[in-house]
Amino acid sequence: MIVGEQKPLEEIKELVADYERILVLGCGTCVTVCFTGGEKEVGILASSLRMATKIDGQGKVFDEDTVQRQCEWEFLDAVEQEIKEHDLILSTACGIGVQAIVERFPQARVAPAINTTFLGLPEEHGLWTERCxxxxxxxxxxxxxxxxxxxxxxxxxxxxxxxxxxxxxxxxxxxxxxxxxxxxxxxxxxxxxxxxxxxxARDWSTSRDGGPRRLVRQDLRID
Amino acid sequence: MKSGSNLEKVLTEGHFAVTSEMGPPKGTSADFVRKTAEHLKHCCDAMNVTDNQTAIVRMSSLAACAILRQMDIDPVMQMVTRDRNRLAMQSDILGAVALGIRNLLCLTGDHQKFGNHPTAKNVHDLDSIQLEQMIKTMRDEGLFMSGDKISGDVPIFIGAAANPFADPFEFRVLRLAKKIKAGGDFIQTQAVFDIPRFTKWMEMVRDQGLHEQVYILAGLIPMKSAGMARYMKKYVAGLMIPDELVKRMAGASDAKEEGVNIACELIEQIRDIPGVRGIHIMAVAWEKIVPEIVERAQLLPRPIV
Incomplete structure (x- = not known):
């Protein structure tokens, strides 16, 4: 799975500083399984931000929602209206989710609430380690x-x-x-x-060193 | 002759070789390089120049080796795969040959975490064994890694490191065999303090006949103080120092003198182990002690070949 870790609250407060209506948008796949950015974590993060910004005397609105997979446009289309009604989308998905929103909704401003750390597995309770x-x-x-x-x-x-x-x-x-x-x-x-x-010696051209990668499956192409 | 380097000649003629080592300055002083080298010159057959050792930035090994060549010293240029990809390494090798450098020690390098730029990206396009393979192809086939032809010869005496004190112990000799297969002509080992373990390793080396396929130089680090002994024992991965030696250093009234005594005793014991063809003295930041050790170990004068 893709493993992520929430950014420190202080850093997230800076990310939302210039915005009033903020949608904290979770993802129901990898980051839910690693307890970083699913529905539950979105709820906790939104409440923390409400409290923190209230203490600081700021009247911000934090709404919450979670889609099944932020990295696929069809799931994002279901929350199109919500995305358009907010002036910042604070995504708790991995970096792919953040970019999927940006590409689908060119006007949207998006900030990452988590750091995408690695591809790994839960080795013990509360311990994830890299594998791939x-x-x-x-x-x-x-x-x-x-x-x-x-x-x-x-x-x-x-x-x-x-x-x-x-x-x-x-x-x-x-x-x-x-x-x-x-x-x-x-x-x-x-x-x-x-x-x-x-x-x-390895051929690293299949890796990131070869530039951003594409995968084409002719059997799945429509035209 | 593969390279015609002084080190290669000394080893080929069957002398017990002595190499020493210098760490280039954290600065631009060619004089520093010259002074250190001048001091070590008469007591070694070749002089290693480290390549950003422990991942701390220093003057480049290539530049310091070029200065040594101006002094008629036979340098062993160290090259780590941490900081350069195959393009940079090959071009540095061409430059090294052009400057008269004939020995190259292939290393992976300490992790950047240990150095003064821990936030750096590491490269490791190749590992040390693949670096050996690359140089061997350049030398023996006149080809770059890509298969393109190189103009001119690449006479390099290929060196590699071996650590008999790292784990898994049983694999260490098999890894040495891989390094020989990849092109290694000579080996410089991690510093030897634990004679029984090194003896055992050499036994395994001889069982495989590897001592006849490569020149093995045993590493030696002279200890300057009890603190240094304790520090190395505790913090340097892949280094084994018996408690007894640490105790001797701690109990000595003159720690430096005791360090020299221990170094000479170790050399004597190492020389008795069949298959060891020389000694590699790494006294970085204590270079001035090397002539005394080499003299007391009765390894002077160095042969003229």
């Missing part, structure tokens, strides 16, 4: 299902580096060394020979 870098050319079959691009601090293709100690990465004792995980899994499965082969 969306590099565009998956190599998980070579690395025992552990992604070194997303999970090695240096995205090494032929790790582990000299900073791997006691299974941890040199950058943080809380971070597992991805290459230790790869080693352990390959060893347990009797496939260590896979790690003896040199992985050649």
């Amino acid at each position: 870098a969306a590099c565009g050319e998956c190599m998980l079959h070579q690395t025992a299902g552990v992604c070194p691009i997303a999970r090695c601090a240096k995205s090494l293709m032929n790790g582990p580096c000299g900073g791997s100690q006691d299974g941890k990465c040199e950058i943080d004792p809380e971070v597992a060394c991805a290459w230790q995980l790869i080693y352990d899994r390959l060893k347990a499965q009797g496939r260590l020979d896979q790690m003896l082969e040199i992985t050649p």
Whole structure:
């Protein structure tokens, strides 16, 4: 899932400072599942902002709504009227949701209430960790299902580096060394020979380095 | 000869090699480079120049190596994959050759988190093993990574690092084998303090016959104080310092003298391990002690080849 984290309230207060009628717009998909920007969080954020701005003596209106998926225009069309009636849309969706609103409603002013952090999973209660870098050319079959691009601090293709100690990465004792995980899994499965082969330099053109990416599926195109 | 560097000649002729290391200044002084180099020149066969070590910005390794060449010193230019992509690395390699630099040590580099620009973007277009492969292709096939032809030769003696003290221990020798396969001609190891572990690692190296495929230089860091010993033990990932050595440093009336004693003892023990072909002394910010250590370890004068 796409994981996000709400911006500090002080920062959000600055984002809404110049506006009077604000729609806090949530998203019912990824950010709902990671408890960052779904209906419930929209409610809490809107009340916090109402209180905070009231204390500051500002007469702002904060309305709330949540669509099922902010990243698809058809779901946004359902709240078109609401979007047009507000002078700021404070989106609690990921960066894709924010941009979807902007593209569908060119007049709308939109501000992000969350930081889109990474593609990951809930490892424990209240702990999410990164798993995928969306590099565009998956190599998980070579690395025992552990992604070194997303999970090695240096995205090494032929790790582990000299900073791997006691299974941890040199950058943080809380971070597992991805290459230790790869080693352990390959060893347990009797496939260590896979790690003896040199992985050649990658073609990063499938990644963000190749420029903004497009995916065309001719079978799904209408014309 | 792959490169004709002094280091390559010394190793090829079977001498026990000595390399030392200098960290370029956090500034523009060529004099600083010259003074440090002048001090180390007579007691080593080649001199490493670090590349933004611990991710702290310093004068470029390439520029400092060029200054060493003007002094007739054989530099080992360190290159980390953290700060440059394949385009920048290849162009720097061409420039290095043009300036007479013949040894290159391929490194991944410390994470930028540890340095003075922790908010920087890191590159890692290649890793250190892929960097070796790239240089080998440039040297042996005369080709850029793209397959385009290079005009002129690229005589580089390819170096790589090995850390016998990092985990997983059993994989460390296999990773060394990968580094040799990728093109490594010589290896400089992480600093050795834990002789039993290094001995064990070398045993595994010999079991695979790797000591006959690559020149291994054992790393050495002279300890200046008990505080430094404790700091390295606690904070430097991939470094193992036995408690006994920390105790000796703490109990010594003259810590610097004890540091030199320990360094000389370590060299003696390392020299007895079959397959070790030299020593790499990393006394960054304490370069002035290197001549004394090399002399006391009876490694002077350095061979003229």
